[in-house]
Amino acid sequence: MTSVNVPETGRRVLVSGASRGLGRALARAFAANGDRVAVHFGSREEEARATLGSLDGSGHVLVGGDLGDPAGAASIAERAAEGLGGLDVLVNNAAVNLPHPPVTTAYEEWVRLWQQHVAVNLLGTSHLSHLAAHRMIAQGTGGRIVNVGSRGAFKGEPDHPAYGATKAAVHALGQSLAVALAPHGIAVASVAPGFIETERVAHRLTDEVRAQSPFGRVASADEIAGAVLWLASPGAQWASGTVLDLNGASYLRT
Ligand SMILES: NC(=O)c1ccc[n+]([C@@H]2O[C@H](COP(=O)([O-])OP(=O)(O)OC[C@H]3O[C@@H](n4cnc5c(N)ncnc54)[C@H](OP(=O)(O)O)[C@@H]3O)[C@@H](O)[C@H]2O)c1
Numbered sequence: 001m002t003s004v005n006v007p008e009t010g011r012r013v014l015v016s017g018a019s020r021g022l023g024r025a026l027a028r029a030f031a032a033n034g035d036r037v038a039v040h041f042g043s044r045e046e047e048a049r050a051t052l053g054s055l056d057g058s059g060h061v062l063v064g065g066d067l068g069d070p071a072g073a074a075s076i077a078e079r080a081a082e083g084l085g086g087l088d089v090l091v092n093n094a095a096v097n098l099p100h101p102p103v104t105t106a107y108e109e110w111v112r113l114w115q116q117h118v119a120v121n122l123l124g125t126s127h128l129s130h131l132a133a134h135r136m137i138a139q140g141t142g143g144r145i146v147n148v149g150s151r152g153a154f155k156g157e158p159d160h161p162a163y164g165a166t167k168a169a170v171h172a173l174g175q176s177l178a179v180a181l182a183p184h185g186i187a188v189a190s191v192a193p194g195f196i197e198t199e200r201v202a203h204r205l206t207d208e209v210r211a212q213s214p215f216g217r218v219a220s221a222d223e224i225a226g227a228v229l230w231l232a233s234p235g236a237q238w239a240s241g242t243v244l245d246l247n248g249a250s251y252l253r254t
Helices: 021-032 045-053 070-084 107-139 161-184 199-204 221-231 234-239
Strands: 012-015 036-041 061-064 089-092 143-148 186-193 243-246
Touching: 012 021, 012 070, 021 036, 021 045, 021 089, 021 221, 036 045, 036 070, 045 061, 061 070, 070 107, 089 107, 107 143, 107 161, 107 186, 143 161, 143 221, 161 186, 161 243, 186 221, 186 234, 221 234, 221 243
Parallel strands: 012 036, 012 089, 036 061, 089 143, 143 186, 186 243
Antiparallel strands: none
């Protein structure tokens, strides 16, 4: 069974959170590679339609749904696979990142935000991965799961602790799944980016933030998408279990 491997192109790919930002760049990168993409969105349907309309090739589909709800995750996986005629690659990109500094956040707000981060970032990733893996195993095709984690899992997120903690959990989940799913030809890896030039964080990208990297800049969404595309390729099977730092040497973990 371990001899099965994904093809180079023509794959059926679900990208969660592809309404804008990195998810949109991911959807475009896979489409440009000749893959067919299920463009998932949470609330920004119009932006997701713009992503869909910008993709190279044909056969792409749009799938909305709340990843913070287990039934929502099941429906997303089902409709994506139905629309694409199966599933070869899952990219767990959707996430929330809302501030909740421990010292100044009231307890009720703290609890609410922790629950939201865990529900979307960790459980949404876990549930979509389970559903995708079961489909890939039933197909007998092998597959790829790539998680979008974060540098914050290692460096710390003092004003966004639930974000950092859930991203660390996503990395750990990916490593456990890499071991569990390898006998079925499914490779699982994560990327851990530092800051990326996306709409969501544009207001945070000060000169000081850019200077965190000795290159004096933050990542483009396209260069992160390029790394994810490689991790989803047949040649990257041996990278299964990795957590790939993509932070321009802004943080070196030991
Ligand atoms: N930007 C950075 O500097 C940076 C750095 C490291 C890692 N990352 C990671 O990269 C990924 C993308 O970041 P981004 O900056 O592109 O963020 P973004 O623009 O906020 O995109 C997040 C995506 O997740 C979706 N989403 C959020 N909550 C959801 C829910 N409950 N159900 C379904 N979908 C939901 C959003 O859908 P709607 O908009 O349709 O609601 C959106 O498409 C995230 O995993 C983030 O943690 C980003």
